[in-house]
Structures are given as C-alpha cells and as structure tokens.
Amino acid sequence: MSTIGIEQLADLVRTQGGPLRLYALQFLSGLETSTADDVVQEAFIKLARQSPPPAEAKAWLYQVVRRAALSMRRGTVRRRKHEADAAAEREAWFQPVDGVRLEGAEATAALEQLDETLRETVVAHLWGGLTFEEIATLTGTSSSTAHRRYEQGLRELREHWNEPCRNLNQIRRN
Amino acid sequence: MSEPEPNPPELKAFEAMLGSLVPAAPAMNRDRVMYEAGRASIDAGGRRAWPVATLCVGLVALVVGRLSGPGPAGSPAGPNGTDGRSIAKDVRSAAEPDSGVTHPEPAGDSWLRLRGSMDGDLAADRTGHEARAPSRRPPAATWLEQRRLLLEYVN
Numbered sequence: 001m002s003t004i005g006i007e008q009l010a011d012l013v014r015t016q017g018g019p020l021r022l023y024a025l026q027f028l029s030g031l032e033t034s035t036a037d038d039v040v041q042e043a044f045i046k047l048a049r050q051s052p053p054p055a056e057a058k059a060w061l062y063q064v065v066r067r068a069a070l071s072m073r074r075g076t077v078r079r080r081k082h083e084a085d086a087a088a089e090r091e092a093w094f095q096p097v098d099g100v101r102l103e104g105a106e107a108t109a110a111l112e113q114l115d116e117t118l119r120e121t122v123v124a125h126l127w128g129g130l131t132f133e134e135i136a137t138l139t140g141t142s143s144s145t146a147h148r149r150y151e152q153g154l155r156e157l158r159e160h161w162n163e164p165c166r167n168l169n170q171i172r173r174n
Numbered sequence: 175m176s177e178p179e180p181n182p183p184e185l186k187a188f189e190a191m192l193g194s195l196v197p198a199a200p201a202m203n204r205d206r207v208m209y210e211a212g213r214a215s216i217d218a219g220g221r222r223a224w225p226v227a228t229l230c231v232g233l234v235a236l237v238v239g240r241l242s243g244p245g246p247a248g249s250p251a252g253p254n255g256t257d258g259r260s261i262a263k264d265v266r267s268a269a270e271p272d273s274g275v276t277h278p279e280p281a282g283d284s285w286l287r288l289r290g291s292m293d294g295d296l297a298a299d300r301t302g303h304e305a306r307a308p309s310r311r312p313p314a315a316t317w318l319e320q321r322r323l324l325l326e327y328v329n
Contacts (some may be wrong), residue, residue, distance in 0.1 A: 003214045013204060018197035034201065041202035048211035095198040107195055126189065127197050151185065158188050 004053035012057060013044055018095070019127040020065050025093055026119050027069035029112055033093075039068045054121060057135040062124060106161075113160045118153035125150050 017040065024036035043064040047057060054060035093111075094104025111119055120139065124130045125146075130138070135146040 004211065006208065006211050006215070009211050013207060015199075017202070020198045021199035031197070035287065035300040037200040037202050040200040041207065045206045045210045048207060049214040051214065094195045094199060104195060107192065113191075126193055154185050154189055154192075157192070158185070 002053070002144060003049070003051045004047060004057060008057070009044070009048055012047070012061065017044075018059060019123070019129070020061060022093060022127055023062060023089070023120070023123050024065050024069040026116070026123050027066070027112060028073055031073070035072055036069070039065055039072060042068060056134070057132060058128075059138065060135055061129060062130060062134075062138055066120075110157050110160050112155055114153055118149050118156060121149040122153040122157065 020040045020043065024039045025033060027041075028035050029101050029127070043061050046064055047061060052061075093108040111122070114122070117139070121135055124138065125132065126137050132143040132146040132150070135141075135150075137141040139146065141149075
C-alpha cells in the first residue's frame with residue numbers, strides 16, 4: 001500500500017494551509033487561533049499516514065478539519081472560553097496584503113456575523129476552492145443548497161460590511 | 175458537473191474583492207508533517223515487503239542447502255529399494271576378495287565418490303597398473319556382474 005507523495009503533500013500544505021486554517025477558525029471563533037493551527041497540522045499528519053491516500057485529498061482534508069474543529073469546540077467551550085482581544089484575534093484570520101482594499105480584520109468581523117452554515121460554505125468555496133458538489137458532501141446537503149447558501153452568504157456579508165467597520169473603529173478609538 | 179456561478183454582477187465584484195484576501199498560513203511545524211509523511215511512506219512500503227523478502231530468502235536458502243549439502247544418512251536407494259551403501263559395500267568386497275586392504279565406509283554423499291574411485295580403479299586396470307596390484311582384480315564373472323549392477327544403478 002502506498003501513501004500520499006511528498007510533493008503532493010507539500011503542495012497541499014502550501015496551497016491549502018491558510019484556507020484550512022480559516023475554515024477551522026470559523027468553527028473555533030472565540031478560541032485561541034493556535035487551536036486551529038493544531039487542528040490543521042493534525043489533519044495534514046493524518047493525511048500523510050493515510051494508506052491508501054484518499055482520492056480527493058483536498059476535500060478529505062476539509063472533512064477531517066471540520067470534524068476535528070467541531071469536536072474541539074465542543075470540548076474546549078466546556079472547559080474555558082478564551083478572553084483574547086477581539087481585534088487581535090480577527091486580524092489573525094487573514095494575512096495583511098499591500099494594496100488590498102479590504103482589511104482582514106473587517107472581513108473577519110463581517111464573517112463572524114454570518115450564520116455558521118453560510119460562513120462555512122463561503123469559506124470553503126471562496127478560499128478553499130472546493131466545488132459546490134464537494135461542499136454538499138462535506139456538509140451533508142445537495143449542491144444546489146450549497147450554491148444557494150453561498151449566494152446568501154455573500155449577500156449577507158455585503159450587507160453587514162459597514163457595521164463591522166464601525167465596530168472596529170470604535171474598538172480602535174478605545 | 176458544471177459549477178453554478180453567482181448570477182448578480184454586483185455579487186461577483188464583491189466576491190472578487192473578498193477573494194483577494196489571503197488567509198493567514200497556520201503556525202504549524204511543516205518539518206514534522208514532512209517527517210511523518212516520509213516515515214509513513216517507509217512504513218507502508220516496508221511493513222509487508224520485509225516479511226515477504228525474509229520468507230523468499232529463507233526458501234532459497236533451504237533449497238540451495240538441500241541441493242549442495244550432504245545427503246541423508248543413507249546413500250540413495252538402489253534400483254530395487256536396496257540401500258545404496260550396502261550395494262557399494264558389496265561391490266567393494268566382491269572386487270577385493272582377498273586383498274586384505276580395508277577401505278573406510280563411504281559417508282553421506284559418498285556414492286558419487288565411490289563411483290569415481292571405481293572408475294579410477296578401472297582406468298588403472300586399463301593402464302597396466304594391475305602388475306603392481308594383481309590381487310585387486312576380482313574374478314572375471316563376479317567383476318562383470320558387479321559392474322552390470324553398478325551400471326544398472328547409475329542408469
């Protein structure tokens with residue numbers, strides 16, 4: 001039996017590390033961001049040990065991260081709620097890029113206002129690059145439902161866009 | 175299956191703006207991930223290969239040992255189920271009825287050696303060495319009979 005190739009794994013780590021972390025973070029909102037890092041790392045290690053490797057490694061990774069993040073959230077929320085600075089946590093969701101009109105913190109704040117099912121779909125499709133078919137399998141719905149959620153998520157994000165900006169500016173002033 | 179796209183153009187523009195954001199990379203130990211991948215690939219390949227290789231080498235060693243090592247305690251059985259060693263003994267005693275020379279009992283794979291020595295004796299006879307050891311020649315009838323027995327066995 002074989003395992004996943006080193007090159008393919010390195011490529012997945014490079015291209016999917018960030019999106020997977022974001023996908024885990026949107027389940028683990030309010031907890032330490034290092035929890036999401038751990039979840040993603042464990043998913044990659046699990047993939048490395050998988051023999052035979054999954055046919056769709058990317059979709060498989062999202063499934064593993066989803067399961068682990070939800071399980072982690074159930075366990076961690078019971079133990080303690082993280083009291084970190086909200087603004088600092090939000091900025092950690094995206095990496096700052098020069099010349100980009102949107103700030104990561106504002107995008108994160110807007111994402112946090114979304115319903116979890118909508119947010120999950122938006123993150124998985126927009127940043128993770130999963131197809132609606134793959135998202136449907138991941139979330140146990142149909143692809144048309146996944147597509148509808150995506151559109152609805154984008155609309156709600158746009159509607160809420162100014163509100164998180166106002167809140168953030170207030171946080172910064174304080 | 176074709177992927178449906180968000181229809182409203184204003185949503186597409188907003189989607190493009192959002193998509194320009196790059197999610198922060200996880201603070202994970204990439205070396206550990208790669209190490210685990212390497213270790214897993216070795217485990218996956220070697221877990222079954224080693225026992226199979228060991229078994230194959232063991233079988234080869236067994237066969238080679240069987241072919242090249244000494245045979246069983248008795249020499250190969252004779253044509254009628256008689257023991258080869260007893261035939262050899264009979265042949266030798268018949269060939270040297272009163273020479274008084276004792277030969278050591280052939281051991282293990284001695285059947286071939288016995289054949290070789292018998293051939294050597296015959297060659298010596300042909301080259302005239304019988305003058306020096308006339309007593310080694312057996313009586314004609316016995317000699318021929320034993321030779322026939324030997325040839326029968328060999329063939």
